[in-house]
Amino acid sequence: DAGVIQSPRHEVTEMGQEVTLRCKPISGHNSLFWYRQTMMRGLELLIYFNNNVPIDDSGMPEDRFSAKMPNASFSTLKIQPSEPRDSAVYFCASSRGTSGNTIYFGEGSWLTVV
Amino acid sequence: GENVEQHPSTLSVQEGDSAVIKCTYSDSASNYFPWYKQELGKRPQLIIDIRSNVGEKKDQRIAVTLNKTAKHFSLHITETQPEDSAVYFCAARNGNQFYFGTGTSLTVIP
Secondary structure (H helix, E strand, O other), rough: OOOEEEEOEEEOOOOOOEEEEEEOOOOOEEEEEEEEOOOOOEEEEEEEOOOOOOEOOOOOOOOOOEEEEEEEEEEEEEOOOOOHHOEEEEEEEEOOOOOOOOOEEEEEEEEEHH | OOOOOEEEEEEEEEOOOEEEEEOOOOOOOOEEEEEEOOOOOOOEEEEEEEEEEEEEEEEEEEEEEEEOOEEEEEEOOOOOOHHHHHHEEEEEEEEEEEOOOOOOEEEEEE
């Protein structure tokens, strides 16, 4: 299996622009997670889906952030409008939704908002 | 919800010495505890895990111990090498959710 696949790997955008991050989970995994990592705040869970349904979005910072999972093999995280404080690494991760199975991370999307 | 605390936040050891990183969790329903290693600029990668029905697990130079009563689990790295330098995260799985510690930055001094 190719693992969790994220795109883009790197993005530099101007403040106010829309940013869309994409994720393909590992085939057969029915839980998908979006994390944000910064030096100051560490690894933060933004939202997670189970069977394509958003279960917990309490970590989404504000209304500028939205996430969708239209099917079992694809998810997006959108930031509109982007701000410099959104600069971070965004990781997508997936796992099988049963007890005792671990979570696998994608390579991350490195976002810089200038 | 679950709360995972990790200590220390930074750790420096001499090459060949052992390193120990400790985590505590709050919810006794958590039943799976993975450890991740994150090298600079890379993604967190699983290095070892332990389930709640096991007290200790070892894989070459790394081992993990779990004390369910005290809600503690620890990562032990023996005979440390410079390539062990990285940030290490503990985590606890509770239902379908994973709760991560804040990370330990390990530096192995040659």
